[in-house]
Amino acid sequence: MSDARPAQSFGGESLLFLTDEQLRQGIEAMFFAYRGFTADPDRILAEMAYGRAHHRAIHFINRAPGTTVNNLLAILGVTKQSLNRVLRTLIADGLVESRVGTQDKRERHLFLTPEGAALESKLSDAQRVRMRSAYKEAGPEAVAGFRQVLEAMMDREMRRTYANLRDSAT
Template identity: 75%
Template structure:
């Protein structure tokens, strides 16, 4: 029997048997962890009258400068109307710049301005500090397991987006 209630199976696969109660506790832990993870950025965003949608847009534009509006729509999984509201605010406030595509004039490529980069840095610094502390507390094996669990929970299309970001090395 492996630690945590799992048993090693043939072929090196590990079977993990969890009760509904253990799964419920994990789900609740994830909800509370998410609240903690978003608490610092929420305070920063609140001062600017922005929300989490603004944060996600800034994050992914930073991760992939020049990304298209359509690509951002797919990553964020929001409606075009919702994303347009967020982008309009970010552009009007001087955080994001929209450029017409060189090959396709219908495309809009998104870039953070200096002001947008500064906001992204402030938001991600707060989140990295929380993640760093949690990872140090948990240890390297737990960190690897956590990443494995998160990736296993992703829908296939989201995993493809995630892997592209991972491979970009930025």
């Protein structure tokens, strides 16, 4: 497992990119990049009484308006109790609306209020600025590779969720 030799022969191309050192650099790049990735929205959230969990909820409610709590749970990968605390404050603060399902009254369908949508925009814009700048700096081919590796890093189930969201784009 911890061999330090280059990887051997896959499909004939490039034999020299799978050393442990190369992999470690990728691991560290993920660590530092994720810090940058969350830094800008975190700054905005810190000003209000919110955290990263609120951002995630707002993001995916905006992405799939009318989604149920259970569906959001599957996307976020946390317990319903954890999500509920976040949703409760967002609803109390008037950023999210929770409507009892018409067909199944056990379900709650979630929507952003205009105030919620405004915060979503603010957070997304901040995050997109950095993303856009990184994409510009790296160039379109790098972006394609970036997306490929990220997708390959996901679990099977996450990959499904990600693809569903992607394909449901308006």
